[in-house]
Amino acid sequence: MNEERQGLRVVLVRTRNPLNIGAAARAMSNFGFDCLRVVNPFEPSFLEARSATGASNVLQSAEEFSSVAEAVADCSLVVGTTAVRHRQLHQPLHPLDRAAELLRDHLAAGQAALLFGSEKVGLSTDDLSHGQFLLRIPTYEKNISMNLGQAVAVCLYELSSRPQPASQEAPLSGAQPASVPVGSGLASSAVTERLTQTILQALRASRYVKPNSAIADEDKLRRLILRLHLSDADATLCLGMLRQILWKLRSR
């Protein structure tokens, strides 16, 4: 698992509190993960966390992005975290131990992102649409909402606490089959996102959706593409076809 840990991107989306960014970074070094990415943090928070005395290497090398799509572009598996309160879910939801198994399997061969939302509202439906599945820490029903730094620590503990990837273990009775194909060969998020955007342009150009179509349509489309679990080669092939179609649509 040691090298595999380097394939995980911990992505904090719109984090407000500098202490939470610092706490996430600390948990990462405790469990041997290096790659921290932040998306639209509350800027003074990020600067404060980064310049704190004793800020870790993890924090100092953290990368900043202005969208979830960019932050996960090099990943072929994206997993969102949620406390599932008042929200309709569009993706499969796994408890942490099962999600960690799927992530470990994937990290043995490819790169993956684990998304954490803001302290107040978590991840938006739009943020979540970039993920193949969602993960929930099994909390007590009376108080399901965890502190961000603690949620990161618990996830990374579970992810790193089983030294063998699940695929090398004897099958457990009652274990469900993986719902996500494993490892490399899967299209990266950058490719699936290009595909999503190209289809969307084609749908607009063909008036299937309105030119200024709602973000909900885009999210729905992105989830559909992710459900296909396209290989990199197939995604590239589709992209080529769609670009041609789009060119035709626009040149009429």
Added chain:
Amino acid sequence: MNEERQGLRVVLVRTRNPLNIGAAARAMSNFGFDCLRVVNPFEPSFLEARSATGASNVLQSAEEFSSVAEAVADCSLVVGTTAVRHRQLHQPLHPLDRAAELLRDHLAAGQAALLFGSEKVGLSTDDLSHGQFLLRIPTYEKNISMNLGQAVAVCLYELSSRPQPASQEAPLSGAQPASVPVGSGLASSAVTERLTQTILQALRASRYVKPNSAIADEDKLRRLILRLHLSDADATLCLGMLRQILWKLRSR
């Protein structure tokens, strides 16, 4: 496990930072644990944490003690947490998953305490001497020291994440036998501590140790008593005998 959770006392020893006391309380309500005890907290911190807006029930009902011995008096299993840096250990050390199994087994029939030390130096050798065994969260060797609130969250997650007590599960191949007897019938910490103190007085009175003997002797003695895993009845019996011996020693 639901009622068993009420048997766990989370004990924070000499905590400095109010945010950490609050974070520990929050993780407790996330995972359904109620009983928080603090030993000699930095007083303004404790008051600040307790009076914070939105302070949870857990925090508001937290009990304060002036010694570890008093805080664990009603528990028949006491487990210390450590990052094991530069310290000689006198008790068995278990990784978190194994320690959680032993704790769950015990909580099915008795009360247990889980001790967390101060942010800077953790638990002292004297604090640890009240525990039957120690627990370590398996962190990455380059950065083993965890944030207190995150350590509490990870421990309670592991403790609550397996719904069945280990004793009801089919035995796992390779699992070690429990090194601590299970459940009720074991002497409580209050009784073993009385025994320790009575023996110590007897040893002093008999000049086996000097009248102002070092705290190290006391710790050594306490660990010895705990290693015996005395039943409540046997501990009471020993105590009666020792009191008689002590009376004799003093009346000469």
